[in-house]
Amino acid sequence: xxxxxxxxxxxxxxxxxxxxxxxxxxxxxxxxxxxxxxxxxxxxxxxxxxxxxxxxxxxxxxxxxxxxxxxxxxxxxxxxxxxxxxxxxxxxxxxxxxxxxxxxxxxxxxxxx
Amino acid sequence: xxxxxxxxxxxxxxxxxxxxxxxxxxxxxxxxxxxxxxxxxxxxxxxxxxxxxxxxxxxxxxxxxxxxxxxxxxxxxxxxxxxxxxxxxxxxxxxxxxxxxxxxxxxxxxx
Numbered sequence: 001x002x003x004x005x006x007x008x009x010x011x012x013x014x015x016x017x018x019x020x021x022x023x024x025x026x027x028x029x030x031x032x033x034x035x036x037x038x039x040x041x042x043x044x045x046x047x048x049x050x051x052x053x054x055x056x057x058x059x060x061x062x063x064x065x066x067x068x069x070x071x072x073x074x075x076x077x078x079x080x081x082x083x084x085x086x087x088x089x090x091x092x093x094x095x096x097x098x099x100x101x102x103x104x105x106x107x108x109x110x111x112x113x
Numbered sequence: 114x115x116x117x118x119x120x121x122x123x124x125x126x127x128x129x130x131x132x133x134x135x136x137x138x139x140x141x142x143x144x145x146x147x148x149x150x151x152x153x154x155x156x157x158x159x160x161x162x163x164x165x166x167x168x169x170x171x172x173x174x175x176x177x178x179x180x181x182x183x184x185x186x187x188x189x190x191x192x193x194x195x196x197x198x199x200x201x202x203x204x205x206x207x208x209x210x211x212x213x214x215x216x217x218x219x220x221x222x223x224x
Contacts, residue, residue, distance in 0.1 A: 004156070033212075041216070042200060042214045042215065042216045042217050043157070043200070043214045044214075045211075045212055045214075048211060056211075058210065059210070092156055092157075094156075094157075099145045099162075099164075099204055099206065100162070101147070101159040101162055102147070102149075102157075102159060103159065104149075104156030104157045104158070105156050106155060106156050107155075107156050
């Protein structure tokens with residue numbers, strides 16, 4: 001198993017600003033993912049964070065809006081850029097090894113005013 | 114990417130078995146089927162996953178149809194702590210469109 005921590009746990013931000021969310025894993029993993037989850041809804045994959053190369057983004061998500069870093073096998077960041085109220089959501093990080101189980105962080109609850 | 118379909122909600126009694134269905138009719142031959150559950154204000158928790166054969170672990174069993182177009186998560190003896198939203202997910206591998214979560218089934222357990 002793996003333990004995932006995220007920082008911050010929650011934040012309230014002004015529109016037009018940016019927020020960087022950190023995800024730390026307690027062991028080396030091959031795969032790290034970033035999701036968005038609206039309250040009461042399912043998870044939507046934003047991107048796969050690749051170590052040493054650019055992230056792979058899903059349809060509807062672009063690097064300029066959601067830049068991702070993954071400098072090593074245990075850490076990744078997601079930045080939500082030029083925020084608007086529509087970006088208010090819960091952002092989740094997960095980690096896994098290949099096709100095996102994913103372990104999720106507790107999430108970051110973002111409110112944009 | 115494979116689409117997954119789940120019932121919005123199900124209700125069961127405590128100490129009885131629960132069968133949670135998921136349809137993934139467009140699944141590819143190498144796609145894995147995963148199940149996760151989520152309690153309010155928490156991140157999802159891994160339950161079980163499989164490829165073709167049925168799988169058992171300490172939490173649940175996963176029954177996969179022979180044509181792999183559907184699967185069923187089985188909780189053998191539900192407890193109140195099993196009340197959660199259960200998500201079925203099809204995993205195709207890293208890369209764009211690599212995984213798809215269903216909308217989830219809200220499982221209600223009656224004492």
